[in-house]
Amino acid sequence: MSSPxxxxxxxxxxxxxxxxxxxxxxxxxxSHTTVSRALRDSPLIxxxxxxxxxxxxxEMGYTPNAIAQSLQTRRxxxxxxxxxxxxxxxxxxxxxxxxxxxxxxxxxxxLSATHNxxxxxxxxxxxxxxxxxxxxxxxxxxxxxxxxxxxxxxxxPTVLINSQAESQYELLHWVAVDDLLGARLAVExxxxxxxxxxGYVGTSSRPRSCxxxxxxxxxxxxxxxxxPREEWVTIMAAEEASPQEDVLCGRRALLRQLDAGVTAIFxxxxxxxxxxxxxxxxxxxxxxxxxxxxGFDDIEMASCIIPPLTTVRQPxxxxxxxxxxxxxxxxxxxxxxxxxxxxxxxxxxxxAPPPAS
Amino acid sequence: MSSPxxxxxxxxxxxxxxxxxxxxxxxxxxSHTTVSRALRDSPLIxxxxxxxxxxxxxEMGYTPNAIAQSLQTRRxxxxxxxxxxxxxxxxxxxxxxxxxxxxxxxxxxxLSATHNxxxxxxxxxxxxxxxxxxxxxxxxxxxxxxxxxxxxxxxxPTVLINSQAESQYELLHWVAVDDLLGARLAVExxxxxxxxxxGYVGTSSRPRSCxxxxxxxxxxxxxxxxxPREEWVTIMAAEEASPQEDVLCGRRALLRQLDAGVTAIFxxxxxxxxxxxxxxxxxxxxxxxxxxxxGFDDIEMASCIIPPLTTVRQPxxxxxxxxxxxxxxxxxxxxxxxxxxxxxxxxxxxxAPPPAS
DNA sequence: CAGCCATTTGCACACGTGTGCATTGGCAGC
DNA sequence: GCTGCCAATGCACACGTGTGCAAATGGCTG
Numbered sequence: 057m058s059s060p061x062x063x064x065x066x067x068x069x070x071x072x073x074x075x076x077x078x079x080x081x082x083x084x085x086x087s088h089t090t091v092s093r094a095l096r097d098s099p100l101i102x103x104x105x106x107x108x109x110x111x112x113x114x115e116m117g118y119t120p121n122a123i124a125q126s127l128q129t130r131r132x133x134x135x136x137x138x139x140x141x142x143x144x145x146x147x148x149x150x151x152x153x154x155x156x157x158x159x160x161x162x163x164x165x166x167l168s169a170t171h172n173x174x175x176x177x178x179x180x181x182x183x184x185x186x187x188x189x190x191x192x193x194x195x196x197x198x199x200x201x202x203x204x205x206x207x208x209x210x211x212x213p214t215v216l217i218n219s220q221a222e223s224q225y226e227l228l229h230w231v232a233v234d235d236l237l238g239a240r241l242a243v244e245x246x247x248x249x250x251x252x253x254x255g256y257v258g259t260s261s262r263p264r265s266c267x268x269x270x271x272x273x274x275x276x277x278x279x280x281x282x283x284p285r286e287e288w289v290t291i292m293a294a295e296e297a298s299p300q301e302d303v304l305c306g307r308r309a310l311l312r313q314l315d316a317g318v319t320a321i322f323x324x325x326x327x328x329x330x331x332x333x334x335x336x337x338x339x340x341x342x343x344x345x346x347x348x349x350x351g352f353d354d355i356e357m358a359s360c361i362i363p364p365l366t367t368v369r370q371p372x373x374x375x376x377x378x379x380x381x382x383x384x385x386x387x388x389x390x391x392x393x394x395x396x397x398x399x400x401x402x403x404x405x406x407x408a409p410p411p412a413s
Numbered sequence: 414m415s416s417p418x419x420x421x422x423x424x425x426x427x428x429x430x431x432x433x434x435x436x437x438x439x440x441x442x443x444s445h446t447t448v449s450r451a452l453r454d455s456p457l458i459x460x461x462x463x464x465x466x467x468x469x470x471x472e473m474g475y476t477p478n479a480i481a482q483s484l485q486t487r488r489x490x491x492x493x494x495x496x497x498x499x500x501x502x503x504x505x506x507x508x509x510x511x512x513x514x515x516x517x518x519x520x521x522x523x524l525s526a527t528h529n530x531x532x533x534x535x536x537x538x539x540x541x542x543x544x545x546x547x548x549x550x551x552x553x554x555x556x557x558x559x560x561x562x563x564x565x566x567x568x569x570p571t572v573l574i575n576s577q578a579e580s581q582y583e584l585l586h587w588v589a590v591d592d593l594l595g596a597r598l599a600v601e602x603x604x605x606x607x608x609x610x611x612g613y614v615g616t617s618s619r620p621r622s623c624x625x626x627x628x629x630x631x632x633x634x635x636x637x638x639x640x641p642r643e644e645w646v647t648i649m650a651a652e653e654a655s656p657q658e659d660v661l662c663g664r665r666a667l668l669r670q671l672d673a674g675v676t677a678i679f680x681x682x683x684x685x686x687x688x689x690x691x692x693x694x695x696x697x698x699x700x701x702x703x704x705x706x707x708g709f710d711d712i713e714m715a716s717c718i719i720p721p722l723t724t725v726r727q728p729x730x731x732x733x734x735x736x737x738x739x740x741x742x743x744x745x746x747x748x749x750x751x752x753x754x755x756x757x758x759x760x761x762x763x764x765a766p767p768p769a770s
Numbered sequence: 771c772a773g774c775c776a777t778t779t780g781c782a783c784a785c786g787t788g789t790g791c792a793t794t795g796g797c798a799g800c
Numbered sequence: 801g802c803t804g805c806c807a808a809t810g811c812a813c814a815c816g817t818g819t820g821c822a823a824a825t826g827g828c829t830g
Contacts, residue, residue, distance in 0.1 A: 074545075076786055087810045092788060102808060117566050122544045123489065124786035126480045127815050134544075142509040145502065145713075152499040155526055164544060167524040169512055187479045187491075187521060188431075209474050299713060330717050337719065356502075356656060360687050362694065362719040433816055444780045449818060459778060481816035484785050 075116055083116070084109055095120070126188065134164050135383060136184030139195045140172040140297045145355040146325070146372060150195055150217060153376025161384055163190070172261055172297035174198045178206075185210050191383040196220050196262060196297065213386035217379045220264040229392040231379040235265050238368040238399035239272025239322070242350045245366070245401055246320045247280050250409045251348065255288045255318035257309040257328055261297040269324055269352065287316040292328075299327045306331020310339070319410035320348035326358045326367055333361065333406070344408035354402055364404035371397050431478065437470055452477070483545065491521050492740060493541030496552045497529040497654045502712040503682070503729060507552055507574060510733025518741055520547070529618055529654035531555045535563075542567050548740040553577050553619060553654065570743035574736045577621040586749040588736040592622050595725040595756035596629025596679070599707045602723070602758055603677045604637050607766045608705065612645045612675035614666040614685055618654040623681055626709065630679055644673040656684045663688020667696070676767035677705035683715045683724055690718065690763070701765035711759055721761035728754050 077091040084091065086105070094101045094109035101109075126132040137154055139147045151167065158165050166184060170177040177199060184192050195217040199207070207214065208227055216230040246254050256273045258266040270289065277284045290312050292305035306328035313321050313332075323329040329351030336343050343349055343363055351358060354369035378395055386392040434448040441448065443462070451458045451466035458466075483489040494511055496504045508524065515522050523541060527534040534556060541549050552574040556564070564571065565584055573587040603611050613630045615623040627646065634641045647669050649662035663685035670678050670689075680686040686708030693700050700706055700720055708715060711726035735752055743749040 074786095078786075088787080089789080089810060089812095090808085092786095093809090096788085100808070105808085117563075119539070119543050119567075121484075121786055123480055123483045124815090125788080127478075127484050127785090127817095128787050128789090130815070132480060142512060143502075143505040143713075145500075145505075148500040148502075148505050151524070152526070155499060155524060159525065164523050164525070164540060166521050167508070167512060168516065168521070169509070182476070183521060186476050206474075210476075303717070334717065356500075357714050357717060360660070360691065360714060360718055431816095435816075445817080446780060446782095446819080447778085449816095450779090453818085457778070462778085478816055481785090482818080484787095484815090485817050485819090487785075 074121065075118055076121065077118070080109065080113055080116060080118060084112055130188075132188050132190055133162055134166065134187065134189045135191045135193060135380075136166045136168065136181070136187070136189040137193045137195070138168050138170050138177060138180045138184075138197075140170050141299070142167070142169050144297075144299055145327075145357060146353050146370070147195055149355075149372035150376035150379075153373040153378075154193060154380045155376075156373075157377045157380035157384070161380075170198075172196070172198065172295065174200055174203075178203055181207070181210075185212060190387055191215070193217060193379055193383060194219070213383060213392070215379045215383045215386070215392070217375055218265065220262050222264055222267075229382055229386065229394055231375060231382060231395045231397070233370045233375065233397045233399050235268035235399075236272040236275070238352060238370070239269040240276045241399065241401040242322050242352065242368050243273050243276035244279075245403065246322065246348060246350060246407065247276065249320075249348065249407060251320040252282065252410075253288065253316075253318045253320075255290065255313040255316060255321045256324075257306060257313065257321055257332065258289075258291045258324040259294045259297075259302060259305050259328065260291055261294040261301070262324070266291065266324055269322075273322055285316070288313075288318055290316075302327035303331040303334070306333075307335040310335040318347075320350070320407070322350045322352075324352055326351035326353045326355045326365060329365055329367065329406075330357065330361060333363075333365070344406050346411055348407040348410070350407055352399075358402075359404065363406045366404045366407040367402055369400045369402045371399070432473055432475055433478065434475075437466065437473060437475060440473070441466055441469055487545075489545050489547055490519055491523065491544065491546045492548045492550060492737075493523045493525065493538070493544070493546040494550045494552070495525050495527050495534060495537045495541075495554075497527050498656070499524070499526050501654075501656055502684075502714060503710050503727070504552055506712075506729035507733035507736075510730035510735075511550060511737045512733075513730075514734045514737035514741070518737075527555075529553070529555065529652065531557055531560075535560055538564070538567075542569060547744055548572070550574060550736055550740060551576075570740060570749070572736045572740045572743070572749070574732055575622065577619050579621055579624075586739055586743065586751055588732060588739060588752045588754070590727045590732065590754045590756050592625035592756075593629040593632070595709060595727070596626040597633045598756065598758040599679050599709065599725050600630050600633035601636075602760065603679065603705060603707060603764065604633065606677075606705065606764060608677040609639065609767075610645065610673075610675045610677075612647065612670040612673060612678045613681075614663065614670065614678055614689065615646075615648045615681040616651045616654075616659060616662050616685065617648055618651040618658070619681070623648065626679075626681055642673070645670075645675055647673075659684035660688040660691070663690075664692040667692040675704075677707070677764070679707045679709075681709055683708035683710045683712045683722060686722055686724065686763075687714065687718060690720075690722070701763050703768055705764040705767070707764055709756075715759075716761065720763045723761045723764040724759055726757045726759045728756070 078088045081088040081091045094106045155165050168180040191213040193215050197216045197219045214228050218232050274284050290309045294301050310332050329349050332349050351365050351367035354367045358365040358367050382392045435445045438445040438448045451463045512522050525537040527537055548570040550572050554573045554576045571585050575589050631641050647666045651658050667689050686706050689706050708722050708724035711724045715722040715724050739749045
């Protein structure tokens with residue numbers, strides 16, 4: 057599969073030591089103190105020497121050693137971002153938002169994947185701590201209660217994004233989308249179209265959003281005077297929280313939903329909805345004529361597939377930006393405010409009135 | 414849009430100093446030297462005190478300070494990864510592969526976006542250097558010749574992934590997919606189906622892969638004894654290298670391609686192909702009956718859309734893994750071998766014989 | 771019993787930068 | 801000329817960890 061081609065120059069000549077302020081000091085005939093101050097534009101240093109030293113630093117190709125600075129100042133200007141899956145289209149946008157804000161604030165971002173495994177999540181956070189990040193962001197966290205006290209001990213400002221842990225914790229900050237509202241918007245849309253038998257397809261890999269969206273679904277049905285039937289709800293068992301897995305869950309769920317006799321399906325997320333659509337395509341079921349399908353998230357793909365998916369839009373980039381903003385506030389010793397973002401219904405072409413029976 | 418909800422505990426109680434090996438030494442009644450050695454399992458320390466100190470460290474909740482370690486050892490166990498766009502489905506997988514290998518080697522990854530802007534790419538690399546990363550990975554690099562000498566000065570092991578820079582540079586290492594071969598596979602597939610008027614749609618935002626795929630396209634046509642016509646080739650001007658932009662380019666390109674009278678279109682990547690498909694959908698053109706469309710990359714979405722896209726699969730995760738592996742070799746003072754990965758044709762349902770005219 | 775060696779521990783310095791305080795030199799005011 | 805003040809610079813230490821070398825201890829051998 058792979059073929060060697062060119063061979064780069066061997067890294068034999070060991071990387072010579074980087075030049076430091078001491079080197080500049082030697083050349084300039086001053087102390088390293090003066091250089092340090094000159095480079096930071098300290099008013100203690102005369103305009104003249106300041107310019108001279110800055111010029112010299114430039115000529116010598118000096119790059120400040122952030123490691124040494126961090127050790128001294130006890131701030132690394134670094135944050136850790138833990139996500140369940142890097143290739144998840146939903147999380148990609150969140151990461152993008154985080155990086156965007158972090159970068160403009162002069163912070164660098166460590167990215168690590170947890171694969172939806174609490175153990176790995178803890179390991180990732182410990183690594184972040186070891187590297188003395190100034191703050192930590194965790195998307196779809198599944199940290200359990202027993203680890204909370206360790207987090208308390210570490211005492212690094214932490215913000216959770218759409219936490220999947222069932223128990224909240226007053227020490228942690230968070231940013232999340234209102235799942236309950238989103239689910240209600242979706243189901244009310246289907247009800248308004250005339251559907252009466254509406255199914256819900258969720259996954260156990262994200263327990264909290266699954267439960268909350270289920271509750272929103274049930275609330276909407278109840279408001280319409282409908283008693284939700286047990287067989288309308290399909291929760292697929294899954295450990296991994298990957299797009300592939302979600303699609304598979306969606307595909308597998310279709311049969312059960314059809315057996316339950318629903319005319320519309322509300323899915324926990326877009327990938328599962330796409331799985332349902334693919335299964336429909338395979339079985340020759342016309343969407344939305346015979347069956348309506350609604351997703352959740354509004355990932356890029358939702359508008360690209362055929363039929364374009366009716367879904368609930370989560371402000372994904374905004375979620376990342378906001379989480380990073382909250383973390384910035386915490387780093388500036390301000391109190392961090394938690395946020396609940398409102399999702400939005402996006403009607404496309406995968407939903408329509410039920411077939412006249 | 415957002416509503417404040419709970420208010421977290423104010424971070425007022427300033428994070429007390431982390432405990433250090435000196436603290437452990439004090440409690441254990443030994444010197445910090447002994448603690449340092451004991452924690453690193455040095456044979457210089459007696460089994461007994463080693464155990465005792467390790468136990469103590471555990472009880473006191475000690476976490477080694479990687480910053481201080483880095484300053485001392487001059488290795489940060491850190492790599493920088495620069496990508497043009499974080500939310501790009503192609504790059505997401507590459508990032509995933511990189512992170513996977515890096516993590517299993519005990520390295521942490523800094524992630525930064527360059528937005529396909531050489532200036533920002535340089536700034537990102539400078540930041541990585543300031544943080545003294547052990548190595549740098551750049552996906553879709555656009556670094557120009559004049560910056561090369563600066564890179565030479567920095568002297569950080571660097572590996573390029575699918576570099577878009579036209580001029581190669583012997584000091585840098587790289588991993589790439591064989592664009593020329595991929596394009597030939599795609600076009601030969603269309604030729605085998607009977608197409609004779611085949612178009613090419615590319616974008617100027619990734620000049621190198623655009624050129625190479627164009628060359629592969631031309632080579633395939635030439636091999637079939639066809640003289641490629643100028644109007645069959647559409648290169649869309651674009652600065653940004655984002656999925657959205659690519660889709661737009663694809664949509665806009667369709668008209669020109671139809672005017673040129675082609676019966677099949679080979680696109681520089683899947684997002685552009687999706688753009689073409691969407692434009693077809695809008696104009697009521699049936700794919701593949703009236704027009705065949707072939708993409709490049711084989712992103713997740715390619716198999717989810719309707720019709721499922723015929724495309725050229727790039728081993729994306731493998732690309733990331735391999736790049737990181739080459740970097741690891743370089744870090745271990747071994748010579749780094751450059752690699753060319755072979756892409757693979759994936760035939761789905763967006764390609765078929767041309768309509769009988 | 772002296773001397774040697776192995777084992778275990780600590781001293782002191784290094785990594786590169788930031789900063790409180792002391793020091794130096796120049797100049798104005800008396 | 802002396803004093804006081806201000807501007808400019810340097811000394812020395814700190815941040816937390818790793819390591820070469822010296823030192824202490826104890827056991828063993830000649």
